[in-house]
Amino acid sequence: MGLREKAKSWVDTKFLFVIRKEEDFSVITSLSITKLKVGLIFVLFLFLCFALSLFASRTFLKAWFDPEYLETENTARILELSDSIDSLLMEVRQRDLYVRNIQMVIAGETESGVILGDSVSLESGSGKEIDLFKKSESTRAIEEEFRGVPMDFSSSPIMMSNTFTETYFFPPIKGIVVAAFEPQANHFGVDIVAIENEPVKAIADGTVIMSSWTLETGYVIGIQHSNELVSFYKHNSVLLKSVGDLIRGGEIISIIGNTGELTTGQHLHFELWYKGSPLNPQEFITFN
Numbered sequence: 001m002g003l004r005e006k007a008k009s010w011v012d013t014k015f016l017f018v019i020r021k022e023e024d025f026s027v028i029t030s031l032s033i034t035k036l037k038v039g040l041i042f043v044l045f046l047f048l049c050f051a052l053s054l055f056a057s058r059t060f061l062k063a064w065f066d067p068e069y070l071e072t073e074n075t076a077r078i079l080e081l082s083d084s085i086d087s088l089l090m091e092v093r094q095r096d097l098y099v100r101n102i103q104m105v106i107a108g109e110t111e112s113g114v115i116l117g118d119s120v121s122l123e124s125g126s127g128k129e130i131d132l133f134k135k136s137e138s139t140r141a142i143e144e145e146f147r148g149v150p151m152d153f154s155s156s157p158i159m160m161s162n163t164f165t166e167t168y169f170f171p172p173i174k175g176i177v178v179a180a181f182e183p184q185a186n187h188f189g190v191d192i193v194a195i196e197n198e199p200v201k202a203i204a205d206g207t208v209i210m211s212s213w214t215l216e217t218g219y220v221i222g223i224q225h226s227n228e229l230v231s232f233y234k235h236n237s238v239l240l241k242s243v244g245d246l247i248r249g250g251e252i253i254s255i256i257g258n259t260g261e262l263t264t265g266q267h268l269h270f271e272l273w274y275k276g277s278p279l280n281p282q283e284f285i286t287f288n
Contacts, residue, residue, distance in 0.1 A: 206247050
């Protein structure tokens, strides 16, 4: 018998599967099958398993059937967290720059040492920094022309009639006003004398944007309120809040003191600023 006849005999060989009853061995059903049919059934079973696995890996069951699912999800989360961290870092830098500029303005320092967020510097081949925003000769001439011109305080910042009418300001401290608001004399607030160790309170809700020491005004705390309003409390002996703290109106933020060079006794120097311009606090707050 040749190889071809053996292969044909192996393929054509039939098997009979019979199912009988145990009691009387009567035939219930029978099935005739060949080796070729067994092979085809096995291949069909593998194909169905593959198709079901592929379908499951594209549905809600992919967490169990896709081996790369967890790695892909973790990578996406890492990228999302990285973007969030970059955004937070940028916002923190901008806030720090804003607070540092306010501190320098309050301390009376020049702006030459402040690094602005939009400043650009390039290094040339010689190693020198190139300032793309260097003032031209014409710009400096205009600055020299207007330098020394007295500030005009006759026109206060324009405010809508309902800007502060519905806002109640807590008095920062109860006492006697010994120095009034005189912007012409560079006195942009009021000085209030009170008893020793009197607590200083926030005039309204806001966020602390400054809480530090300056040589001239001692311990200073500044609060950013709504409607672009900022309040400053100077010459304190103790500061009870830090930068970033959320403050409620009437909440104690410091203790009255006598710190700094620009003071001759225990008092509170209080300033109120609206859109970068000073306001007379006595027009909005009663201190006695």
